[in-house]
Amino acid sequence: MTDERLLLSGDDAVALAALHAGVRLGSGYPGTPSTEILETFDRLGGHAQWAPNEKVALEVGIGSAFAGARTLVTMKHVGLNVAADALFTATYTDVDGGLVIVSADDPGMASSQNEQDNRHYARAAGAPMLEPVDSQQAYEFTWLALEIGERWKIPVILRLTTRICHAKTVVRPRPPEQRHAACATAAQPDDEQAARRFRRDIPARVMIPAFAKPAHHRLRQKLAEIAAWNEAEGPIREYPPEAIAQGSDRADRAGLGIIATGVAALHAREAAPAARQLTFGLTYPLPLERIRAFAAEIERLLVIEEGDPVLVDELNAADLSAEGKPMRYRFGELDVARVRRIIAGDERPEPEPVKGKPPQLCQGCSHRGVFEALRDLDCIVAGDIGCYTLGVLPPFSAMDTCVCMGASIGVGLGLRHALPAAEARRVVSVIGDSTFVHSGLTGLAEMVYNPPPTGHLVLILDNQTTAMTGQQEHPGTGRALDHSPAHRLDFAGIAQAMGVQAVELIEGSDETARLDERLAAQLARDETALFIVRQPCVLAAPKIRRYEKAAAEEPDCQ
Amino acid sequence: MITNIVIAGLGGQGIVKASDILAEAALRAGFDVKKSELHGMSQRGGSVTSDVRYGHPEHSPVLSPVLSPMVPPGEAHVLLVLEPTQVEVTRALLHPDGLLIGPEVIEPGALKNRKSVNVAMLGALSTALEISEQAWTQAIQANLAEKLHALNAQAFALGRACGPGRVGRLTTQALPC
Numbered sequence: 253m254t255d256e257r258l259l260l261s262g263d264d265a266v267a268l269a270a271l272h273a274g275v276r277l278g279s280g281y282p283g284t285p286s287t288e289i290l291e292t293f294d295r296l297g298g299h300a301q302w303a304p305n306e307k308v309a310l311e312v313g314i315g316s317a318f319a320g321a322r323t324l325v326t327m328k329h330v331g332l333n334v335a336a337d338a339l340f341t342a343t344y345t346d347v348d349g350g351l352v353i354v355s356a357d358d359p360g361m362a363s364s365q366n367e368q369d370n371r372h373y374a375r376a377a378g379a380p381m382l383e384p385v386d387s388q389q390a391y392e393f394t395w396l397a398l399e400i401g402e403r404w405k406i407p408v409i410l411r412l413t414t415r416i417c418h419a420k421t422v423v424r425p426r427p428p429e430q431r432h433a434a435c436a437t438a439a440q441p442d443d444e445q446a447a448r449r450f451r452r453d454i455p456a457r458v459m460i461p462a463f464a465k466p467a468h469h470r471l472r473q474k475l476a477e478i479a480a481w482n483e484a485e486g487p488i489r490e491y492p493p494e495a496i497a498q499g500s501d502r503a504d505r506a507g508l509g510i511i512a513t514g515v516a517a518l519h520a521r522e523a524a525p526a527a528r529q530l531t532f533g534l535t536y537p538l539p540l541e542r543i544r545a546f547a548a549e550i551e552r553l554l555v556i557e558e559g560d561p562v563l564v565d566e567l568n569a570a571d572l573s574a575e576g577k578p579m580r581y582r583f584g585e586l587d588v589a590r591v592r593r594i595i596a597g598d599e600r601p602e603p604e605p606v607k608g609k610p611p612q613l614c615q616g617c618s619h620r621g622v623f624e625a626l627r628d629l630d631c632i633v634a635g636d637i638g639c640y641t642l643g644v645l646p647p648f649s650a651m652d653t654c655v656c657m658g659a660s661i662g663v664g665l666g667l668r669h670a671l672p673a674a675e676a677r678r679v680v681s682v683i684g685d686s687t688f689v690h691s692g693l694t695g696l697a698e699m700v701y702n703p704p705p706t707g708h709l710v711l712i713l714d715n716q717t718t719a720m721t722g723q724q725e726h727p728g729t730g731r732a733l734d735h736s737p738a739h740r741l742d743f744a745g746i747a748q749a750m751g752v753q754a755v756e757l758i759e760g761s762d763e764t765a766r767l768d769e770r771l772a773a774q775l776a777r778d779e780t781a782l783f784i785v786r787q788p789c790v791l792a793a794p795k796i797r798r799y800e801k802a803a804a805e806e807p808d809c810q
Numbered sequence: 811m812i813t814n815i816v817i818a819g820l821g822g823q824g825i826v827k828a829s830d831i832l833a834e835a836a837l838r839a840g841f842d843v844k845k846s847e848l849h850g851m852s853q854r855g856g857s858v859t860s861d862v863r864y865g866h867p868e869h870s871p872v873l874s875p876v877l878s879p880m881v882p883p884g885e886a887h888v889l890l891v892l893e894p895t896q897v898e899v900t901r902a903l904l905h906p907d908g909l910l911i912g913p914e915v916i917e918p919g920a921l922k923n924r925k926s927v928n929v930a931m932l933g934a935l936s937t938a939l940e941i942s943e944q945a946w947t948q949a950i951q952a953n954l955a956e957k958l959h960a961l962n963a964q965a966f967a968l969g970r971a972c973g974p975g976r977v978g979r980l981t982t983q984a985l986p987c
Contacts, residue, residue, distance in 0.1 A: 259837045259845075362848040386844070386879070419846035419879035420833055515879070522877040588882040603883065608857020608899045609820060 260423045262416040265387040266324075266354060267292035268423070269394035272431040276321035276349070276445075277301075279309040281690065282721035283328030284363040285417035286356035290326055291724075294734050302726060302733045305657070305690040306331035310338040310353065317351035317407070318457060320448055322398055329357040329370045330656065334691070336373070339407070343378045344467040346405040346456035350398030353379070356412045359558045360585035363720075365637065365656065367584075369559035374409055374536035378471050380478050381409045381536040382487075383514045387421040389487075393533055395426070396487065400534075404474045405456075411535075413558065415515045415585065479537035487533035488542055491521060508595070509550030511543065511567070511574065513557060516586050520556040523591040535563075540570055547572050556594065558586050613642045618715055618764075618787035622682070623648035625768040629775070631680045632671075634664035636692075638684035639720045639789075640713050651682070658683070658691025661699060661710055668704035676706040677775050683710065686718035686726040689741060699780050700751045707753070707779040709771070712743055715789040716796060723792040735795075737803045747782040754781035812865040813939070813980075814881040818900040819892035821855045824928035827953060828892075829860035831932055834949035836864035839941040846879035859900060861886075887980060890935050892927060911935055915976045916969060926958075926965035933969020938980040943970075 260268065266289050270278060278293045278300035280286065294300040303309035306327040313325035327335060332355045339353070355373065358364040374381035380400055382393040390412065397408040425431075455463045482488075508527040512520040517531040530546045532539055547553050547567075553574045555564040564576035577594045580602075593602070613619055623643035626633050627650040635641055635651035636659060644651035653663050664681030671679070683692050692712075699708055718724040725731045730740030747755045754774060758764060764787065774781050788796050815832065819825045826847055833845040847860035865875040881903065889904040890911045891897045897912055904910055913927070915934045921927060929950060936946055950962050 257837065259833055259843065414848065415846055415879055418848070419844060420830070421844045421876075421879065422837065422842060518877040518879070587880050588878045589884075603902070606857075606859070606883075606900055606902060608859075608896060609855070611821065611856035614855065 256425055258423045258425065259420050260387045260391075261288065261418055261420050262384065262387045262390040262412055263288035263356075263418070264292045265391040265423050266326075266394045266410065266412070267296060267298070268425060269391045270322075270324045270352075271296045271298050272426060273350075273395050273398050274322050274431075275324045275352075275398075277313070277316045278324040278326065279303050279312045279316075280324075280326035280354075281306045281309055281331055281334075282686075282718050282724040283331050283356070284721055285358060285414045286326045286328045286331075286354055286412070287721045287724065288417070289324070289354060289356075290733065293324065300733050302724060304727055306335040307338055310335040310342070313351055313353070314338060314342050314345070314347065314407075317347035317349040317401075318345075319450065320348040321445075322350045324352050324354065324394075326354040327356070328364065329355055329368055330364060330366065331355075332370055332373055333368075334657070336377070339373065339379065340377045341459050341464075342407050344459055344464055344471055346453060346470075347401065347407060348405065348451060350401035351407040352394060352397040352401065352410050353407055354410045354412060356414070356417050357559070358414050360414065362414050365654065367559065369562060370409070370411055371535065371562045372560070374411075375562075378475055379407055379409045379536070380404075380475070380534060381411050382533055383411045383535045384416055384533065385513075385515060385517050385531065386416065387419070387423045389533060390416060391423050391425060393487070396533075400478065400481075404478055406471070406474050406478075411514075413514055413585075419515075475537050478534075479539070482532070482534045482537060482539040483541050486539055488539060489531045490546065491529040491531075507551050509546060509553050510595075511546070511553065511555045511563065513563065516556045516558050516591070519586055519588045519591045522588045524595050527595075538563075538566060543567065544570070544572065547574070554595065556586070556591055610645065611642060612645060613639065613648075614790055616790040618785075618789065619643060619713055620648075621764050621767060622711065622713060622785055623650040625771055626650040626680060626682070628768055629771055630678065631771075631775075632667060632675070632678045634660045634667060634679065634681045636660035636681075636683040636687050637720075638687055638713075638718075639715075640682060640684055641720075643682070656691075657687055658695055660687075661692055661695025664710070665695070665699055665702070665704060665708055668706055668708050673706050676704060677778075679708065680771070680775070681708065681710045683712055684719070685712055685714040685716065685728045685743070686724075688712050688743065689727050693746070696747060696750055696752065696782070703780050705778070707777065707781065709774050709781045709783065712782065712784045714743065714784050714786040715792070716786070717789050717792040719789045719792065723789065723795065729796075731799055731803075735799045735802075743782070743784050751780075752782045753779040755784075756781075757784045757786060759784075759786045812863055812876055813888075814886045815862045815888045815890065815935070816859055816881050816886040816900065816903050817862070817890045817892070818857070818859045818896045818903075819928075820896065821858050823858070823892045824925070825858040825860050825892065828890075828928040828932055829862050831929070831946075831949045831953045832862050832935070833864070834952055835941050835945045836862070838945040838948050841865060842876050844876045844879040857896060857899060859903070888935065888938065890931055892931055909938060909978050909980050911938075911977055915972055917972060920968055920972075921965060923961055923965075926962050929962040930965040930969035930972075933966040933971075934973040934977050936966070936970055937973030937977050 290300040316323040355370040384390040510529045567574035635654040660681040668676040732738040836843040841864040843864040845862045861881040
C-alpha cells in the first residue's frame with residue numbers, strides 16, 4: 253500500500269493492475285460494462301486490441317499465455333457464451349503466462365439482453381473465479397488472478413458486475429517496488445519478448461482424447477489444491493474483525509450471520525452492520541471449511557447473492573442449512589434497501605423504481621431513415637444487438653426479433669423458410685457493422701448455402717463504429733483500438749465472394765432518401781441480397797474525421 | 811457520517827461528468843468516496859442519475875465508512891437535478907427532509923455556454939457542502955480538458971454566487987445514514 257489514493261472505476265482499476273503486473277496483451281470485444289478496461293489499458297500504455305468477437309479474443313489470449321506472457325481478455329457476460337467453446341477446454345490445458353478472463357455481468361440488465369449469472373461458468377468449465385467488492389479489490393484481484401493462474405497454470409475468471417465496473421471507489425495501488433518485481437524486465441519489454449522461447453508441451457496443450465483424459469484429472473487436482481489454498485490463505489474477510497468482536501459480546505451478534513460476495517457484501521454490511529459476515533473473494537472453488545466453521549457459530553445463516561441461487565445451493569448441498577433470498581430478488585440488482593427487506597423477511601411489494609425517459613435513437617441518427625422505411629413497408633424485421641435495437645421503440649416500432657449477436661440473419665432465414673411466400677417476402681434481417689463482423693459472417697454463409705425459396709435480404713447498418721458501447725473500432729472501420737490505421741474488411745467484397753446474388757452499397761443522403769423504393773424492389777425479387785447502408789454515427793462522425801485526417805498526415809502508417 | 815448526493819438529468823447533459831467532479835472534490839477534501847451510475851443505453855438521451863457518497867475515512871479504524879456505492883432510494887441528502895422534467899421522476903430518491911436543488915437555481919441566460927450548466931449547478935451545490943473551494947477547483951481541472959478550464963471556472967463561480975439564498979443548508983445530522 254502506498255499513500256497514493258486514486259478514485260477509479262473497477263474497469264480502470266483492472267487496467268491499472270494489468271499494467272502494473274506486466275500484462276503483455278489485452279484482447280477483447282466491446283460490451284457494457286466491460287468496454288473501458290481495454291480502452292484504459294491502451295491509454296496507460298498497455299498493448300490492447302479489439303478482436304472480431306469474444307471467442308477469437310480468448311483464443312488469442314490462450315496463445316499469448318501459452319507463449320508465457322501475462323494476458324488479459326475482457327468481455328461482457330453474454331460474450332463468455334461466445335467464448336465458452338474455448339474456455340471449456342482451455343481449463344484442461346497448462347497455460348504458462350497468467351491468463352485473466354474478465355466476465356462483466358449485468359444483473360438488472362442496464363444495457364444487456366439478459367441477466368445471466370456467469371458464476372455458473374466457473375463451475376461448468378472448472379475455472380477459478382475471483383469476485384471483487386470494489387475497485388480496490390478489482391485492482392488486487394487482477395494481480396491475484398495472474399498469480400493463481402501462473403502457480404497452477406490455469407485460466408482464471410475475474411467476475412465483475414455493473415456496479416463494480418462502473419462505480420468509482422478509492423484505490424491504493426501496490427508500491428512501485430512490487431510492480432517492478434512483477435515485471436522485472438518491464439523497462440525493456442522488447443528484450444523480454446526477444447528472450448521468450450516456445451516451450452513445447454504436447455500432452456498439456458493438444459486436447460485429443462488420449463491427452464484430454466489425463467488433463468481432466470489434472471484440472472480436478474488443480475482445483476482441489478486451489479480450494480485448499482483458499483481455505484488457508486485466500487482473500488477471506490470476516491466481520492466484525494476479531495479485534496472488535498473480542499471487545500464486545502460476540503454471542504449476542506451470532507444470531508444473524510451473512511455470507512455475501514461481490515458488491516452485495518457491501519450492501520449487506522450497510523443493511524446489517526451488527527450482523528456477523530463472511531465474505532470471500534475466490535468464489536470458486538469455495539472455502540467450504542471456513543464457511544462451515546463460520547456457520548457453526550450462527551443461528552440464522554443467510555446468503556446474500558445477486559442473481560441465481562448459486563452459493564446457497566452449494567452450501568445446502570454441503571448440509572449447511574443456509575437461507576437464500578426469496579424468488580423476487582433473483583430479478584434485478586440488489587441494493588441496500590432490498591437487502592434490508594431480505595433480512596427482515598419483508599414481503600410487502602417493493603416500491604416502483606424511478607421511471608425516467610427511455611433512451612432513443614439520437615436526433616440525426618443514420619438509423620432513423622432505415623426504420624422509417626421498414627415501418628412504412630410493413631416489413632417483418634429480424635433485429636440484432638446495438639443502438640439500432642432502439643428501432644423497436646415508437647415512433648418506429650420496426651423490429652420483431654432480437655436474441656443475440658448475429659441472430660438477425662439466422663432468425664430471418666428461419667422465418668423465410670417457415671412462412672408462406674407472401675409473408676416470407678416481408679422478412680428483412682437488420683444487423684450493425686460491428687455485429688456483422690462479430691457473428692454475421694457465418695449467417696451470410698448460411699444464406700447462400702441454404703437459401704429460402706423467396707431469397708432473403710440482409711441490411712448492414714454500417715455506421716462505421718461500435719456505437720452502443722461508446723464508439724469503439726472494429727475490423728470493418730479500418731482502424732485499430734487506438735484509432736490508428738489498420739486493414740479494413742470490405743463487406744461488399746466478402747458478400748460477392750460468398751456468392752450473394754445482389755450486393756448494393758447505399759451511401760449518401762440522396763440514396764438513403766430512396767431507400768424504401770430500393771427495399772421494395774429487392775423484396776419482390778426472390779434473390780439473396782445484402783445492402784450496406786453506410787452513414788457514420790452522428791456522435792462518432794467528428795472523431796472519425798479527426799482520425800482520418802491524422803492518418804492522411806502520416807502516410808507512413810498506411 | 812455519510813453524505814448521499816444524487817445528480818439527475820438526461821443523457822448528454824454531463825451528469826456523469828458532474829458526479830466525477832463532485833467525487834474527485836470529496837476525495838481531494840480528504841473524504842472516502844464512492845460514486846456509481848448506469849452507462850450504456852442511458853447515453854442515448856434517456857434519464858440518467860448518478861450517486862455520490864462520501865464520508866470521513868477516520869470515522870472507523872477498521873471499516874471503510876462508505877460501503878454500498880449506491881444511494882438507497884429515499885436516502886439522498888441532496889438531489890441535484892439539471893433538467894426540469896426530471897425533478898418529479900427522481901423526487902422519490904430524496905429523503906423527505908433532504909435538499910432539492912433544481913435547474914432554476916441558475917439565472918436563465920446567465921451562463922455563457924449552456925453546456926457548462928452541470929458545473930454551474932455544482933457551484934450552487936458547493937454552498938451547501940463542506941468541501942473547500944480549492945478542492946473543487948482541482949477537481950474541475952482534473953476532469954476537464956485544459957481549454958475548458960476558464961469557461962467552467964466561470965460557470966462554477968456563477969453557480970456558487972447563485973447558491974446562498976437559493977440553496978438551503980444541508981442538515982445532514984438530522985438525516986439517517
